[in-house]
Amino acid sequence: MLTIGQLAAYAGVTVRTVRHYHQIGLLPEPERDESGYRRYGAKAVVSLIKIRTLANAGVPLSRIGLMLEADAATFAEAVQKIDDHLRGEIERLETSRKQIAQLAAGDSLAVPPEVTFYLDRLRELGVSEQIVKGEVDGWILVAARWPDRIREIIDEKLDELGRNPQTVRLYRLLSELIESDLADDERLDERLEERLEEVADIMVDLAEQADASGGNDFGDMAHDELPFDLVESLALENDPRVRRLLDMVRERGWTGWVRPERLRKPPD
Incomplete structure (x- = not known):
């Protein structure tokens, strides 16, 4: 006959674990003998080893008691359910591991590979890291809303980078602006004002080009205003100079x- 310490050691668990199994009714607690100690026989050892094995396999303690009492068919069915559950957990954990791995990559957190490719292209063109960081946040908003449209949108953006030097110039000017310091009291100095004027001119020029070619037509996405508003709000939150820039565009x-939308002229 074994003491609780000997039982625990034999089964490879702690005394505290054995007492917990007693408390939840998973392992019967024997009566004390004449000397006042609880003694455990071979059946208790076998039961504890079975419990330990099932617990280590991921079976919830709340289900182990029923499994130990089940017939072969019921036991097999229960094992299959647990296996299915564990498979789902493994898939979830694998997804989590991939997401954790993306943390090291920085850009790829919460954005698809197509966006990461686009961001790398911006870097190749000399776009500043601050602008790229802002792009990451903006694309997180877009990808969350239109995950099935990202490849299409990115293809259009890459095509525009390749064929329109004005777009590249816009990114580079924005890089210069965002890396410059604000003047005292956030007032724009003369050089900064000139840069903003040039950015506004390019933005309007690009908007007019797109309008002439139908590029400002966002299709069914145009009816979903929230993502556009959020991305624009993000720019305003990141840099107060954006407000002045949008005033210039207006x-x-x-x-x-x-x-971008053309303002309607007021009626005469």
Whole structure:
């Protein structure tokens, strides 16, 4: 006959674990003998080893008691259910591991590979890391809303980078602006004002080109205003100079950044 310490050691668990199994009714607790100690026989050892084996396999303690009492068919069915559950957990954990691995990559967190490729292309063109970081956050918003449209959108963006030097110039000017310091009291100095004027001119020029070619037509996405508003709001939150830039764009007859729209002239 074994003491609780000997039982625990034989089965490869702790005394605390044995007492916990007693408390939840998983392992029967023997009566004390004449000397006041609880003694465990061979059946208790076998039961504890079975419990330990099932617990180590991932079976919830709440289900082990029923499994130990089940017939062969019921036991096999229960094992299959547990296996299915564990398979799902493994898939979830594998997904989590991939997401954790993406943390090291930085850009790829919460954005698809197509976006990462686009961001790398921006870096090749000399776009600053601050602008790229802003792009990452913007693409997180877009990808969350239209995950099935990302490849299409990125293909269009890459095509625009390749054929339109104005787009590249815009990114480079924005890089210069975002890396410059704000003047005292956030007032823009003369050089900064000139840069903003040039950015506004390019933005309007690109909007007019897109409008002439039908490129400002976002299809069914145009009816979903929230993502556009969020991306534009993100830019405003990141840099107060964006407000001045959008005012300049409005002065030129357009409104918006992500989805530029021509302002209607007031009736005479």
